[in-house]
Amino acid sequence: MNFIQQLINGLSIGSVYALVALGYTMVYGIVKLINFAHGDIIMVGSYIVLFSMKSAGFPFWISILGAFTLCAILGVVIERVAYKPLRQAPRISALITAIGVSILIQNVFMLSFKPDPRPFPNVIDGNFGIGSINVSYTTALTIGISVLLMILLQLIVKKTKVGKAMRAVSEDEGAASLMGINVNRTISITFAIGSGLAAVGGALYSAAYPLVDPFMGAMFGLKAFVAAVIGGIGSIPGAILGGLIMGIAESMTKAYISSQLTDIIVFGILIVVLLVKPSGIMGKNVKEKV
Amino acid sequence: MSSLLSVNDLHVYYGAIHAIKGVSFEVNEGEIVSLIGANGAGKTTILHTISGLIKPTSGNFSFNGKKLNSMAADKIVKLGLAQVPEGRRIFSELTVQENLELGYYSVKDKEFIKNEYKHVLELFPRLKERRKQLAGTLSGGEQQMLAIGRALMSKPKMILMDEPSMGLAPILVKEIFSIIKACNNEGMTILVVEQNANMSLSISNRAYVLETGSIVMSDTAQSLLGNEDVKKAYLGG
Ligand SMILES: Nc1ncnc2c1ncn2[C@@H]1O[C@H](COP(=O)(O)OP(=O)(O)OP(=O)(O)O)[C@@H](O)[C@H]1O
Ligand SMILES: [Mg+2]
Numbered sequence: 001m002n003f004i005q006q007l008i009n010g011l012s013i014g015s016v017y018a019l020v021a022l023g024y025t026m027v028y029g030i031v032k033l034i035n036f037a038h039g040d041i042i043m044v045g046s047y048i049v050l051f052s053m054k055s056a057g058f059p060f061w062i063s064i065l066g067a068f069t070l071c072a073i074l075g076v077v078i079e080r081v082a083y084k085p086l087r088q089a090p091r092i093s094a095l096i097t098a099i100g101v102s103i104l105i106q107n108v109f110m111l112s113f114k115p116d117p118r119p120f121p122n123v124i125d126g127n128f129g130i131g132s133i134n135v136s137y138t139t140a141l142t143i144g145i146s147v148l149l150m151i152l153l154q155l156i157v158k159k160t161k162v163g164k165a166m167r168a169v170s171e172d173e174g175a176a177s178l179m180g181i182n183v184n185r186t187i188s189i190t191f192a193i194g195s196g197l198a199a200v201g202g203a204l205y206s207a208a209y210p211l212v213d214p215f216m217g218a219m220f221g222l223k224a225f226v227a228a229v230i231g232g233i234g235s236i237p238g239a240i241l242g243g244l245i246m247g248i249a250e251s252m253t254k255a256y257i258s259s260q261l262t263d264i265i266v267f268g269i270l271i272v273v274l275l276v277k278p279s280g281i282m283g284k285n286v287k288e289k290v
Numbered sequence: 291m292s293s294l295l296s297v298n299d300l301h302v303y304y305g306a307i308h309a310i311k312g313v314s315f316e317v318n319e320g321e322i323v324s325l326i327g328a329n330g331a332g333k334t335t336i337l338h339t340i341s342g343l344i345k346p347t348s349g350n351f352s353f354n355g356k357k358l359n360s361m362a363a364d365k366i367v368k369l370g371l372a373q374v375p376e377g378r379r380i381f382s383e384l385t386v387q388e389n390l391e392l393g394y395y396s397v398k399d400k401e402f403i404k405n406e407y408k409h410v411l412e413l414f415p416r417l418k419e420r421r422k423q424l425a426g427t428l429s430g431g432e433q434q435m436l437a438i439g440r441a442l443m444s445k446p447k448m449i450l451m452d453e454p455s456m457g458l459a460p461i462l463v464k465e466i467f468s469i470i471k472a473c474n475n476e477g478m479t480i481l482v483v484e485q486n487a488n489m490s491l492s493i494s495n496r497a498y499v500l501e502t503g504s505i506v507m508s509d510t511a512q513s514l515l516g517n518e519d520v521k522k523a524y525l526g527g
Contacts (some may be wrong), residue, residue: 161395168381168392174343175379177363178372180396180444 004133006255007248012139013208014247015146019201020224021231021239022153023075023194029170029234030190031087033094037078037101038198039221043109043214045071045199047205053121060123064145064203068196075195076188084184100216109214120210142204149197150240153178156193157236166190170234223266230273232283241281245269294319294448294479295371302335302347309335310316310346311503317448321471322480324490324511326524327500329418330458334376336500337450342366343375353445368396368459370447374454378437382426386417389425389436393443410439413469438469449480455486467493485524487524493513499524 020042027035045067054062082101086094124137157163168176169186177183205220206212223246233240246266253265273281293316302310310332317323326385327333336469338344340351342363351358353371380387390410411418412482414435420428425436434454441449455463463486471493484490491497491511499507499520507520514520 033511120366162393163386164384165395167388171381171383172379174363175375176392177343178367178379179392179440180364180367181392182362182364190437256468 002133005135006251008133008135008139008143010248010251011244012142012247013205013250015143015150016201016205016208016243017224017227017246018240018243019146019149019197019204020221021228021243022150022236023198024225025192025230025231025233025236025239026166026194028228030166031083031094031186032091033083034225035083035099035194036095036098036221037105038194039217039224040076040105041071041195041198041217042202042205042220042224043212043217044074044105045202046216047109048115048199048213049203049206050120050212051117060203060207064200067199067203072192072196073201077194079188079191084187098117098184106214106218113214115214117211117213120206120212122210123207138207142208145200145204153193153197154236162186162189166243167270211285220227226266226270229280230270232280234284235280235282238280238282292319293317295351295353295481297336297340297351298349300339300351301347302332302334302339302344303347304335304439309503310339313497313500313503313505315508317479317481318350319479320474320477321496322474324487324494324497325481325483326487326497326520328523329485330502331500332503333500334452337373337375337452337481337483340366340450341371364396367444367446370444371450372441372444372446372448373450374437374441374452376452376456378433380425380428380433380436380440382424384425385421386423386425386428386436387393387421389440390417390443393440394503395444397444403443405425406443406445410442413472428446431458434458434462434466438466440461442473446478447513448481449473451480451482453483453485455484455489463489487520488515488526491525 020038023038024035027033027038048067048070049063051059052066053060077236078101082097083094086097089212114189124141127134127136157166165176165181165186166189168179168181169183173183201218224243227242227246228239229242230245231238233241249265249269250262253262257265296316298314300310300313301308303481308439313336325333325336335344339346340358342358342361353366353369358366374497381392384392394406397403417435417439420432425433428436438454441512451470454466458466467489470480470482482490491514494511497507497509497511498513499514507514509517
């Protein structure tokens with residue numbers, strides 16, 4: 001297999017990691033919480049798309065919109081019910097709660113839909129060639145949708161009023177509320193966007209690896225979290241960069257070294273990055289405000 | 291004159307610490323009032339409570355006839371009561387312009403926003419030159435101007451200022467106070483907390499002296515400036 005081909009595969013899976021990593025990083029930025037239930041939103045998104053296509057017969061794009069919306073709502077509800085009451089509590093309490101939420105979601109899905117993997121419907125067949133390189137439509141679609149969403153997110157965060165409010169709340173909740181910003185609403189919007197992106201990530205992941213089970217979010221979520229940490233947790237460009245690094249490293253390891261070593265390499269990269277720059281590649285060095 | 295802000299028998303606890311012990315005072319429309327007191331007296335606590343950042347244990351306070359007691363901080367700003375918080379607390383990762391834009395977050399009227407933006411940049415020409423710069427890279431004095439400019443953007447009826455002169459060179463202190471006075475001349479009511487009591491008394495109508503959570507003195511600024519006890523304790527002489 002040729003190098004460029006592997007690079008494209010890596011970009012494809014990497015952009016899915018990036019979509020999920022964005023949710024980890026945005027939530028961490030605004031409430032300083034590592035939302036362990038975020039990985040399970042991926043799984044919920046995949047199930048929604050699966051049922052929407054198979055049982056209800058909706059096309060892929062409508063199913064993805066549905067998954068985005070429902071998971072956005074789920075993310076907001078989780079924040080309101082489980083995390084908001086703990087906002088002033090030590091972060092370790094919130095972290096343990098997040099792990100609890102994750103276990104709860106996994107088990108609800110296991111009881112409702114059985115633990116056995118279900119096949120994910122075919123989204124689009126076929127390949128197209130650019131010179132000697134062969135790209136599947138699924139790969140192209142994945143990269144296309146991911147890039148589109150990342151640009152959209154960047155525009156929201158940089159240009160809109162809501163985006164400015166999100167950045168302000170991340171930096172100083174109290175000062176933000178003195179500007180008339182509704183902090184609770186801003187946090188909800190952040191969870192909604194992050195969870196929606198995870199749902200899309202889940203659907204795109206399942207389009208490439210078409211088996212869905214209640215625990216699929218755990219390992220995938222963990223890797224996306226690692227991507228966020230490599231890029232610098234709290235940084236949006238960092239999450240995108242981290243996701244792409246992970247995806248490319250994985251696909252190169254599979255192609256040129258051994259597919260059994262992928263996880264070792266991926267976590268190895270994490271360790272090296274943290275040794276060299278503990279705040280991650282694009283992370284801020286935490287400075288005390290004067 | 292009618293009282294714009296009134297605080298009645300306010301008590302605030304931090305856990306077991308009784309930080310504010312039954313404080314009452316008022317600020318009338320059009321006044322500049324100083325709140326002076328030593329470090330740890332409770333000045334910031336009072337301002338935070340009025341703005342809704344801290345919930346009091348008991349006591350009533352109202353602004354422009356509306357009870358503020360259980361109102362959220364972002365709602366209080368919308369009533370026209372802004373604050374320049376202690377330590378500036380500008381958003382250092384945002385540009386100067388974005389910081390100012392957040393100042394009118396609660397305002398919808400485009401024309402109004404445009405005028406206020408122009409007005410604030412006229413008051414602080416230095417901010418104008420540095421519009422695109424990240425606020426965290428401004429000098430301390432410029433950051434203080436930004437913090438004040440940001441609070442002015444919504445053209446509030448009243449501003450609470452917590453040590454606006456902290457850490458500034460004497461010439462800048464003068465500049466800041468002349469801007470405060472200018473805002474007051476335009477009709478803004480101001481409650482200012484200061485270590486620099488001399489300066490703040492000199493532009494104030496009245497003042498309150500706070501000692502470990504209680505108000506121990508209140509008078510016109512003029513007579514407090516002449517008061518021997520106040521001179522000893524707060525005016526460095
Ligand atoms: N978050 C907190 N938790 C516990 N105690 C607090 C807290 N904030 C303030 N205090 C205490 O409340 C008292 C009043 O503090 P406050 O910050 O209101 O004082 P201040 O008059 O503004 O002082 P300064 O001039 O130093 O700014 C102090 O004894 C302080 O230690
Ligand atoms: Mg103070």
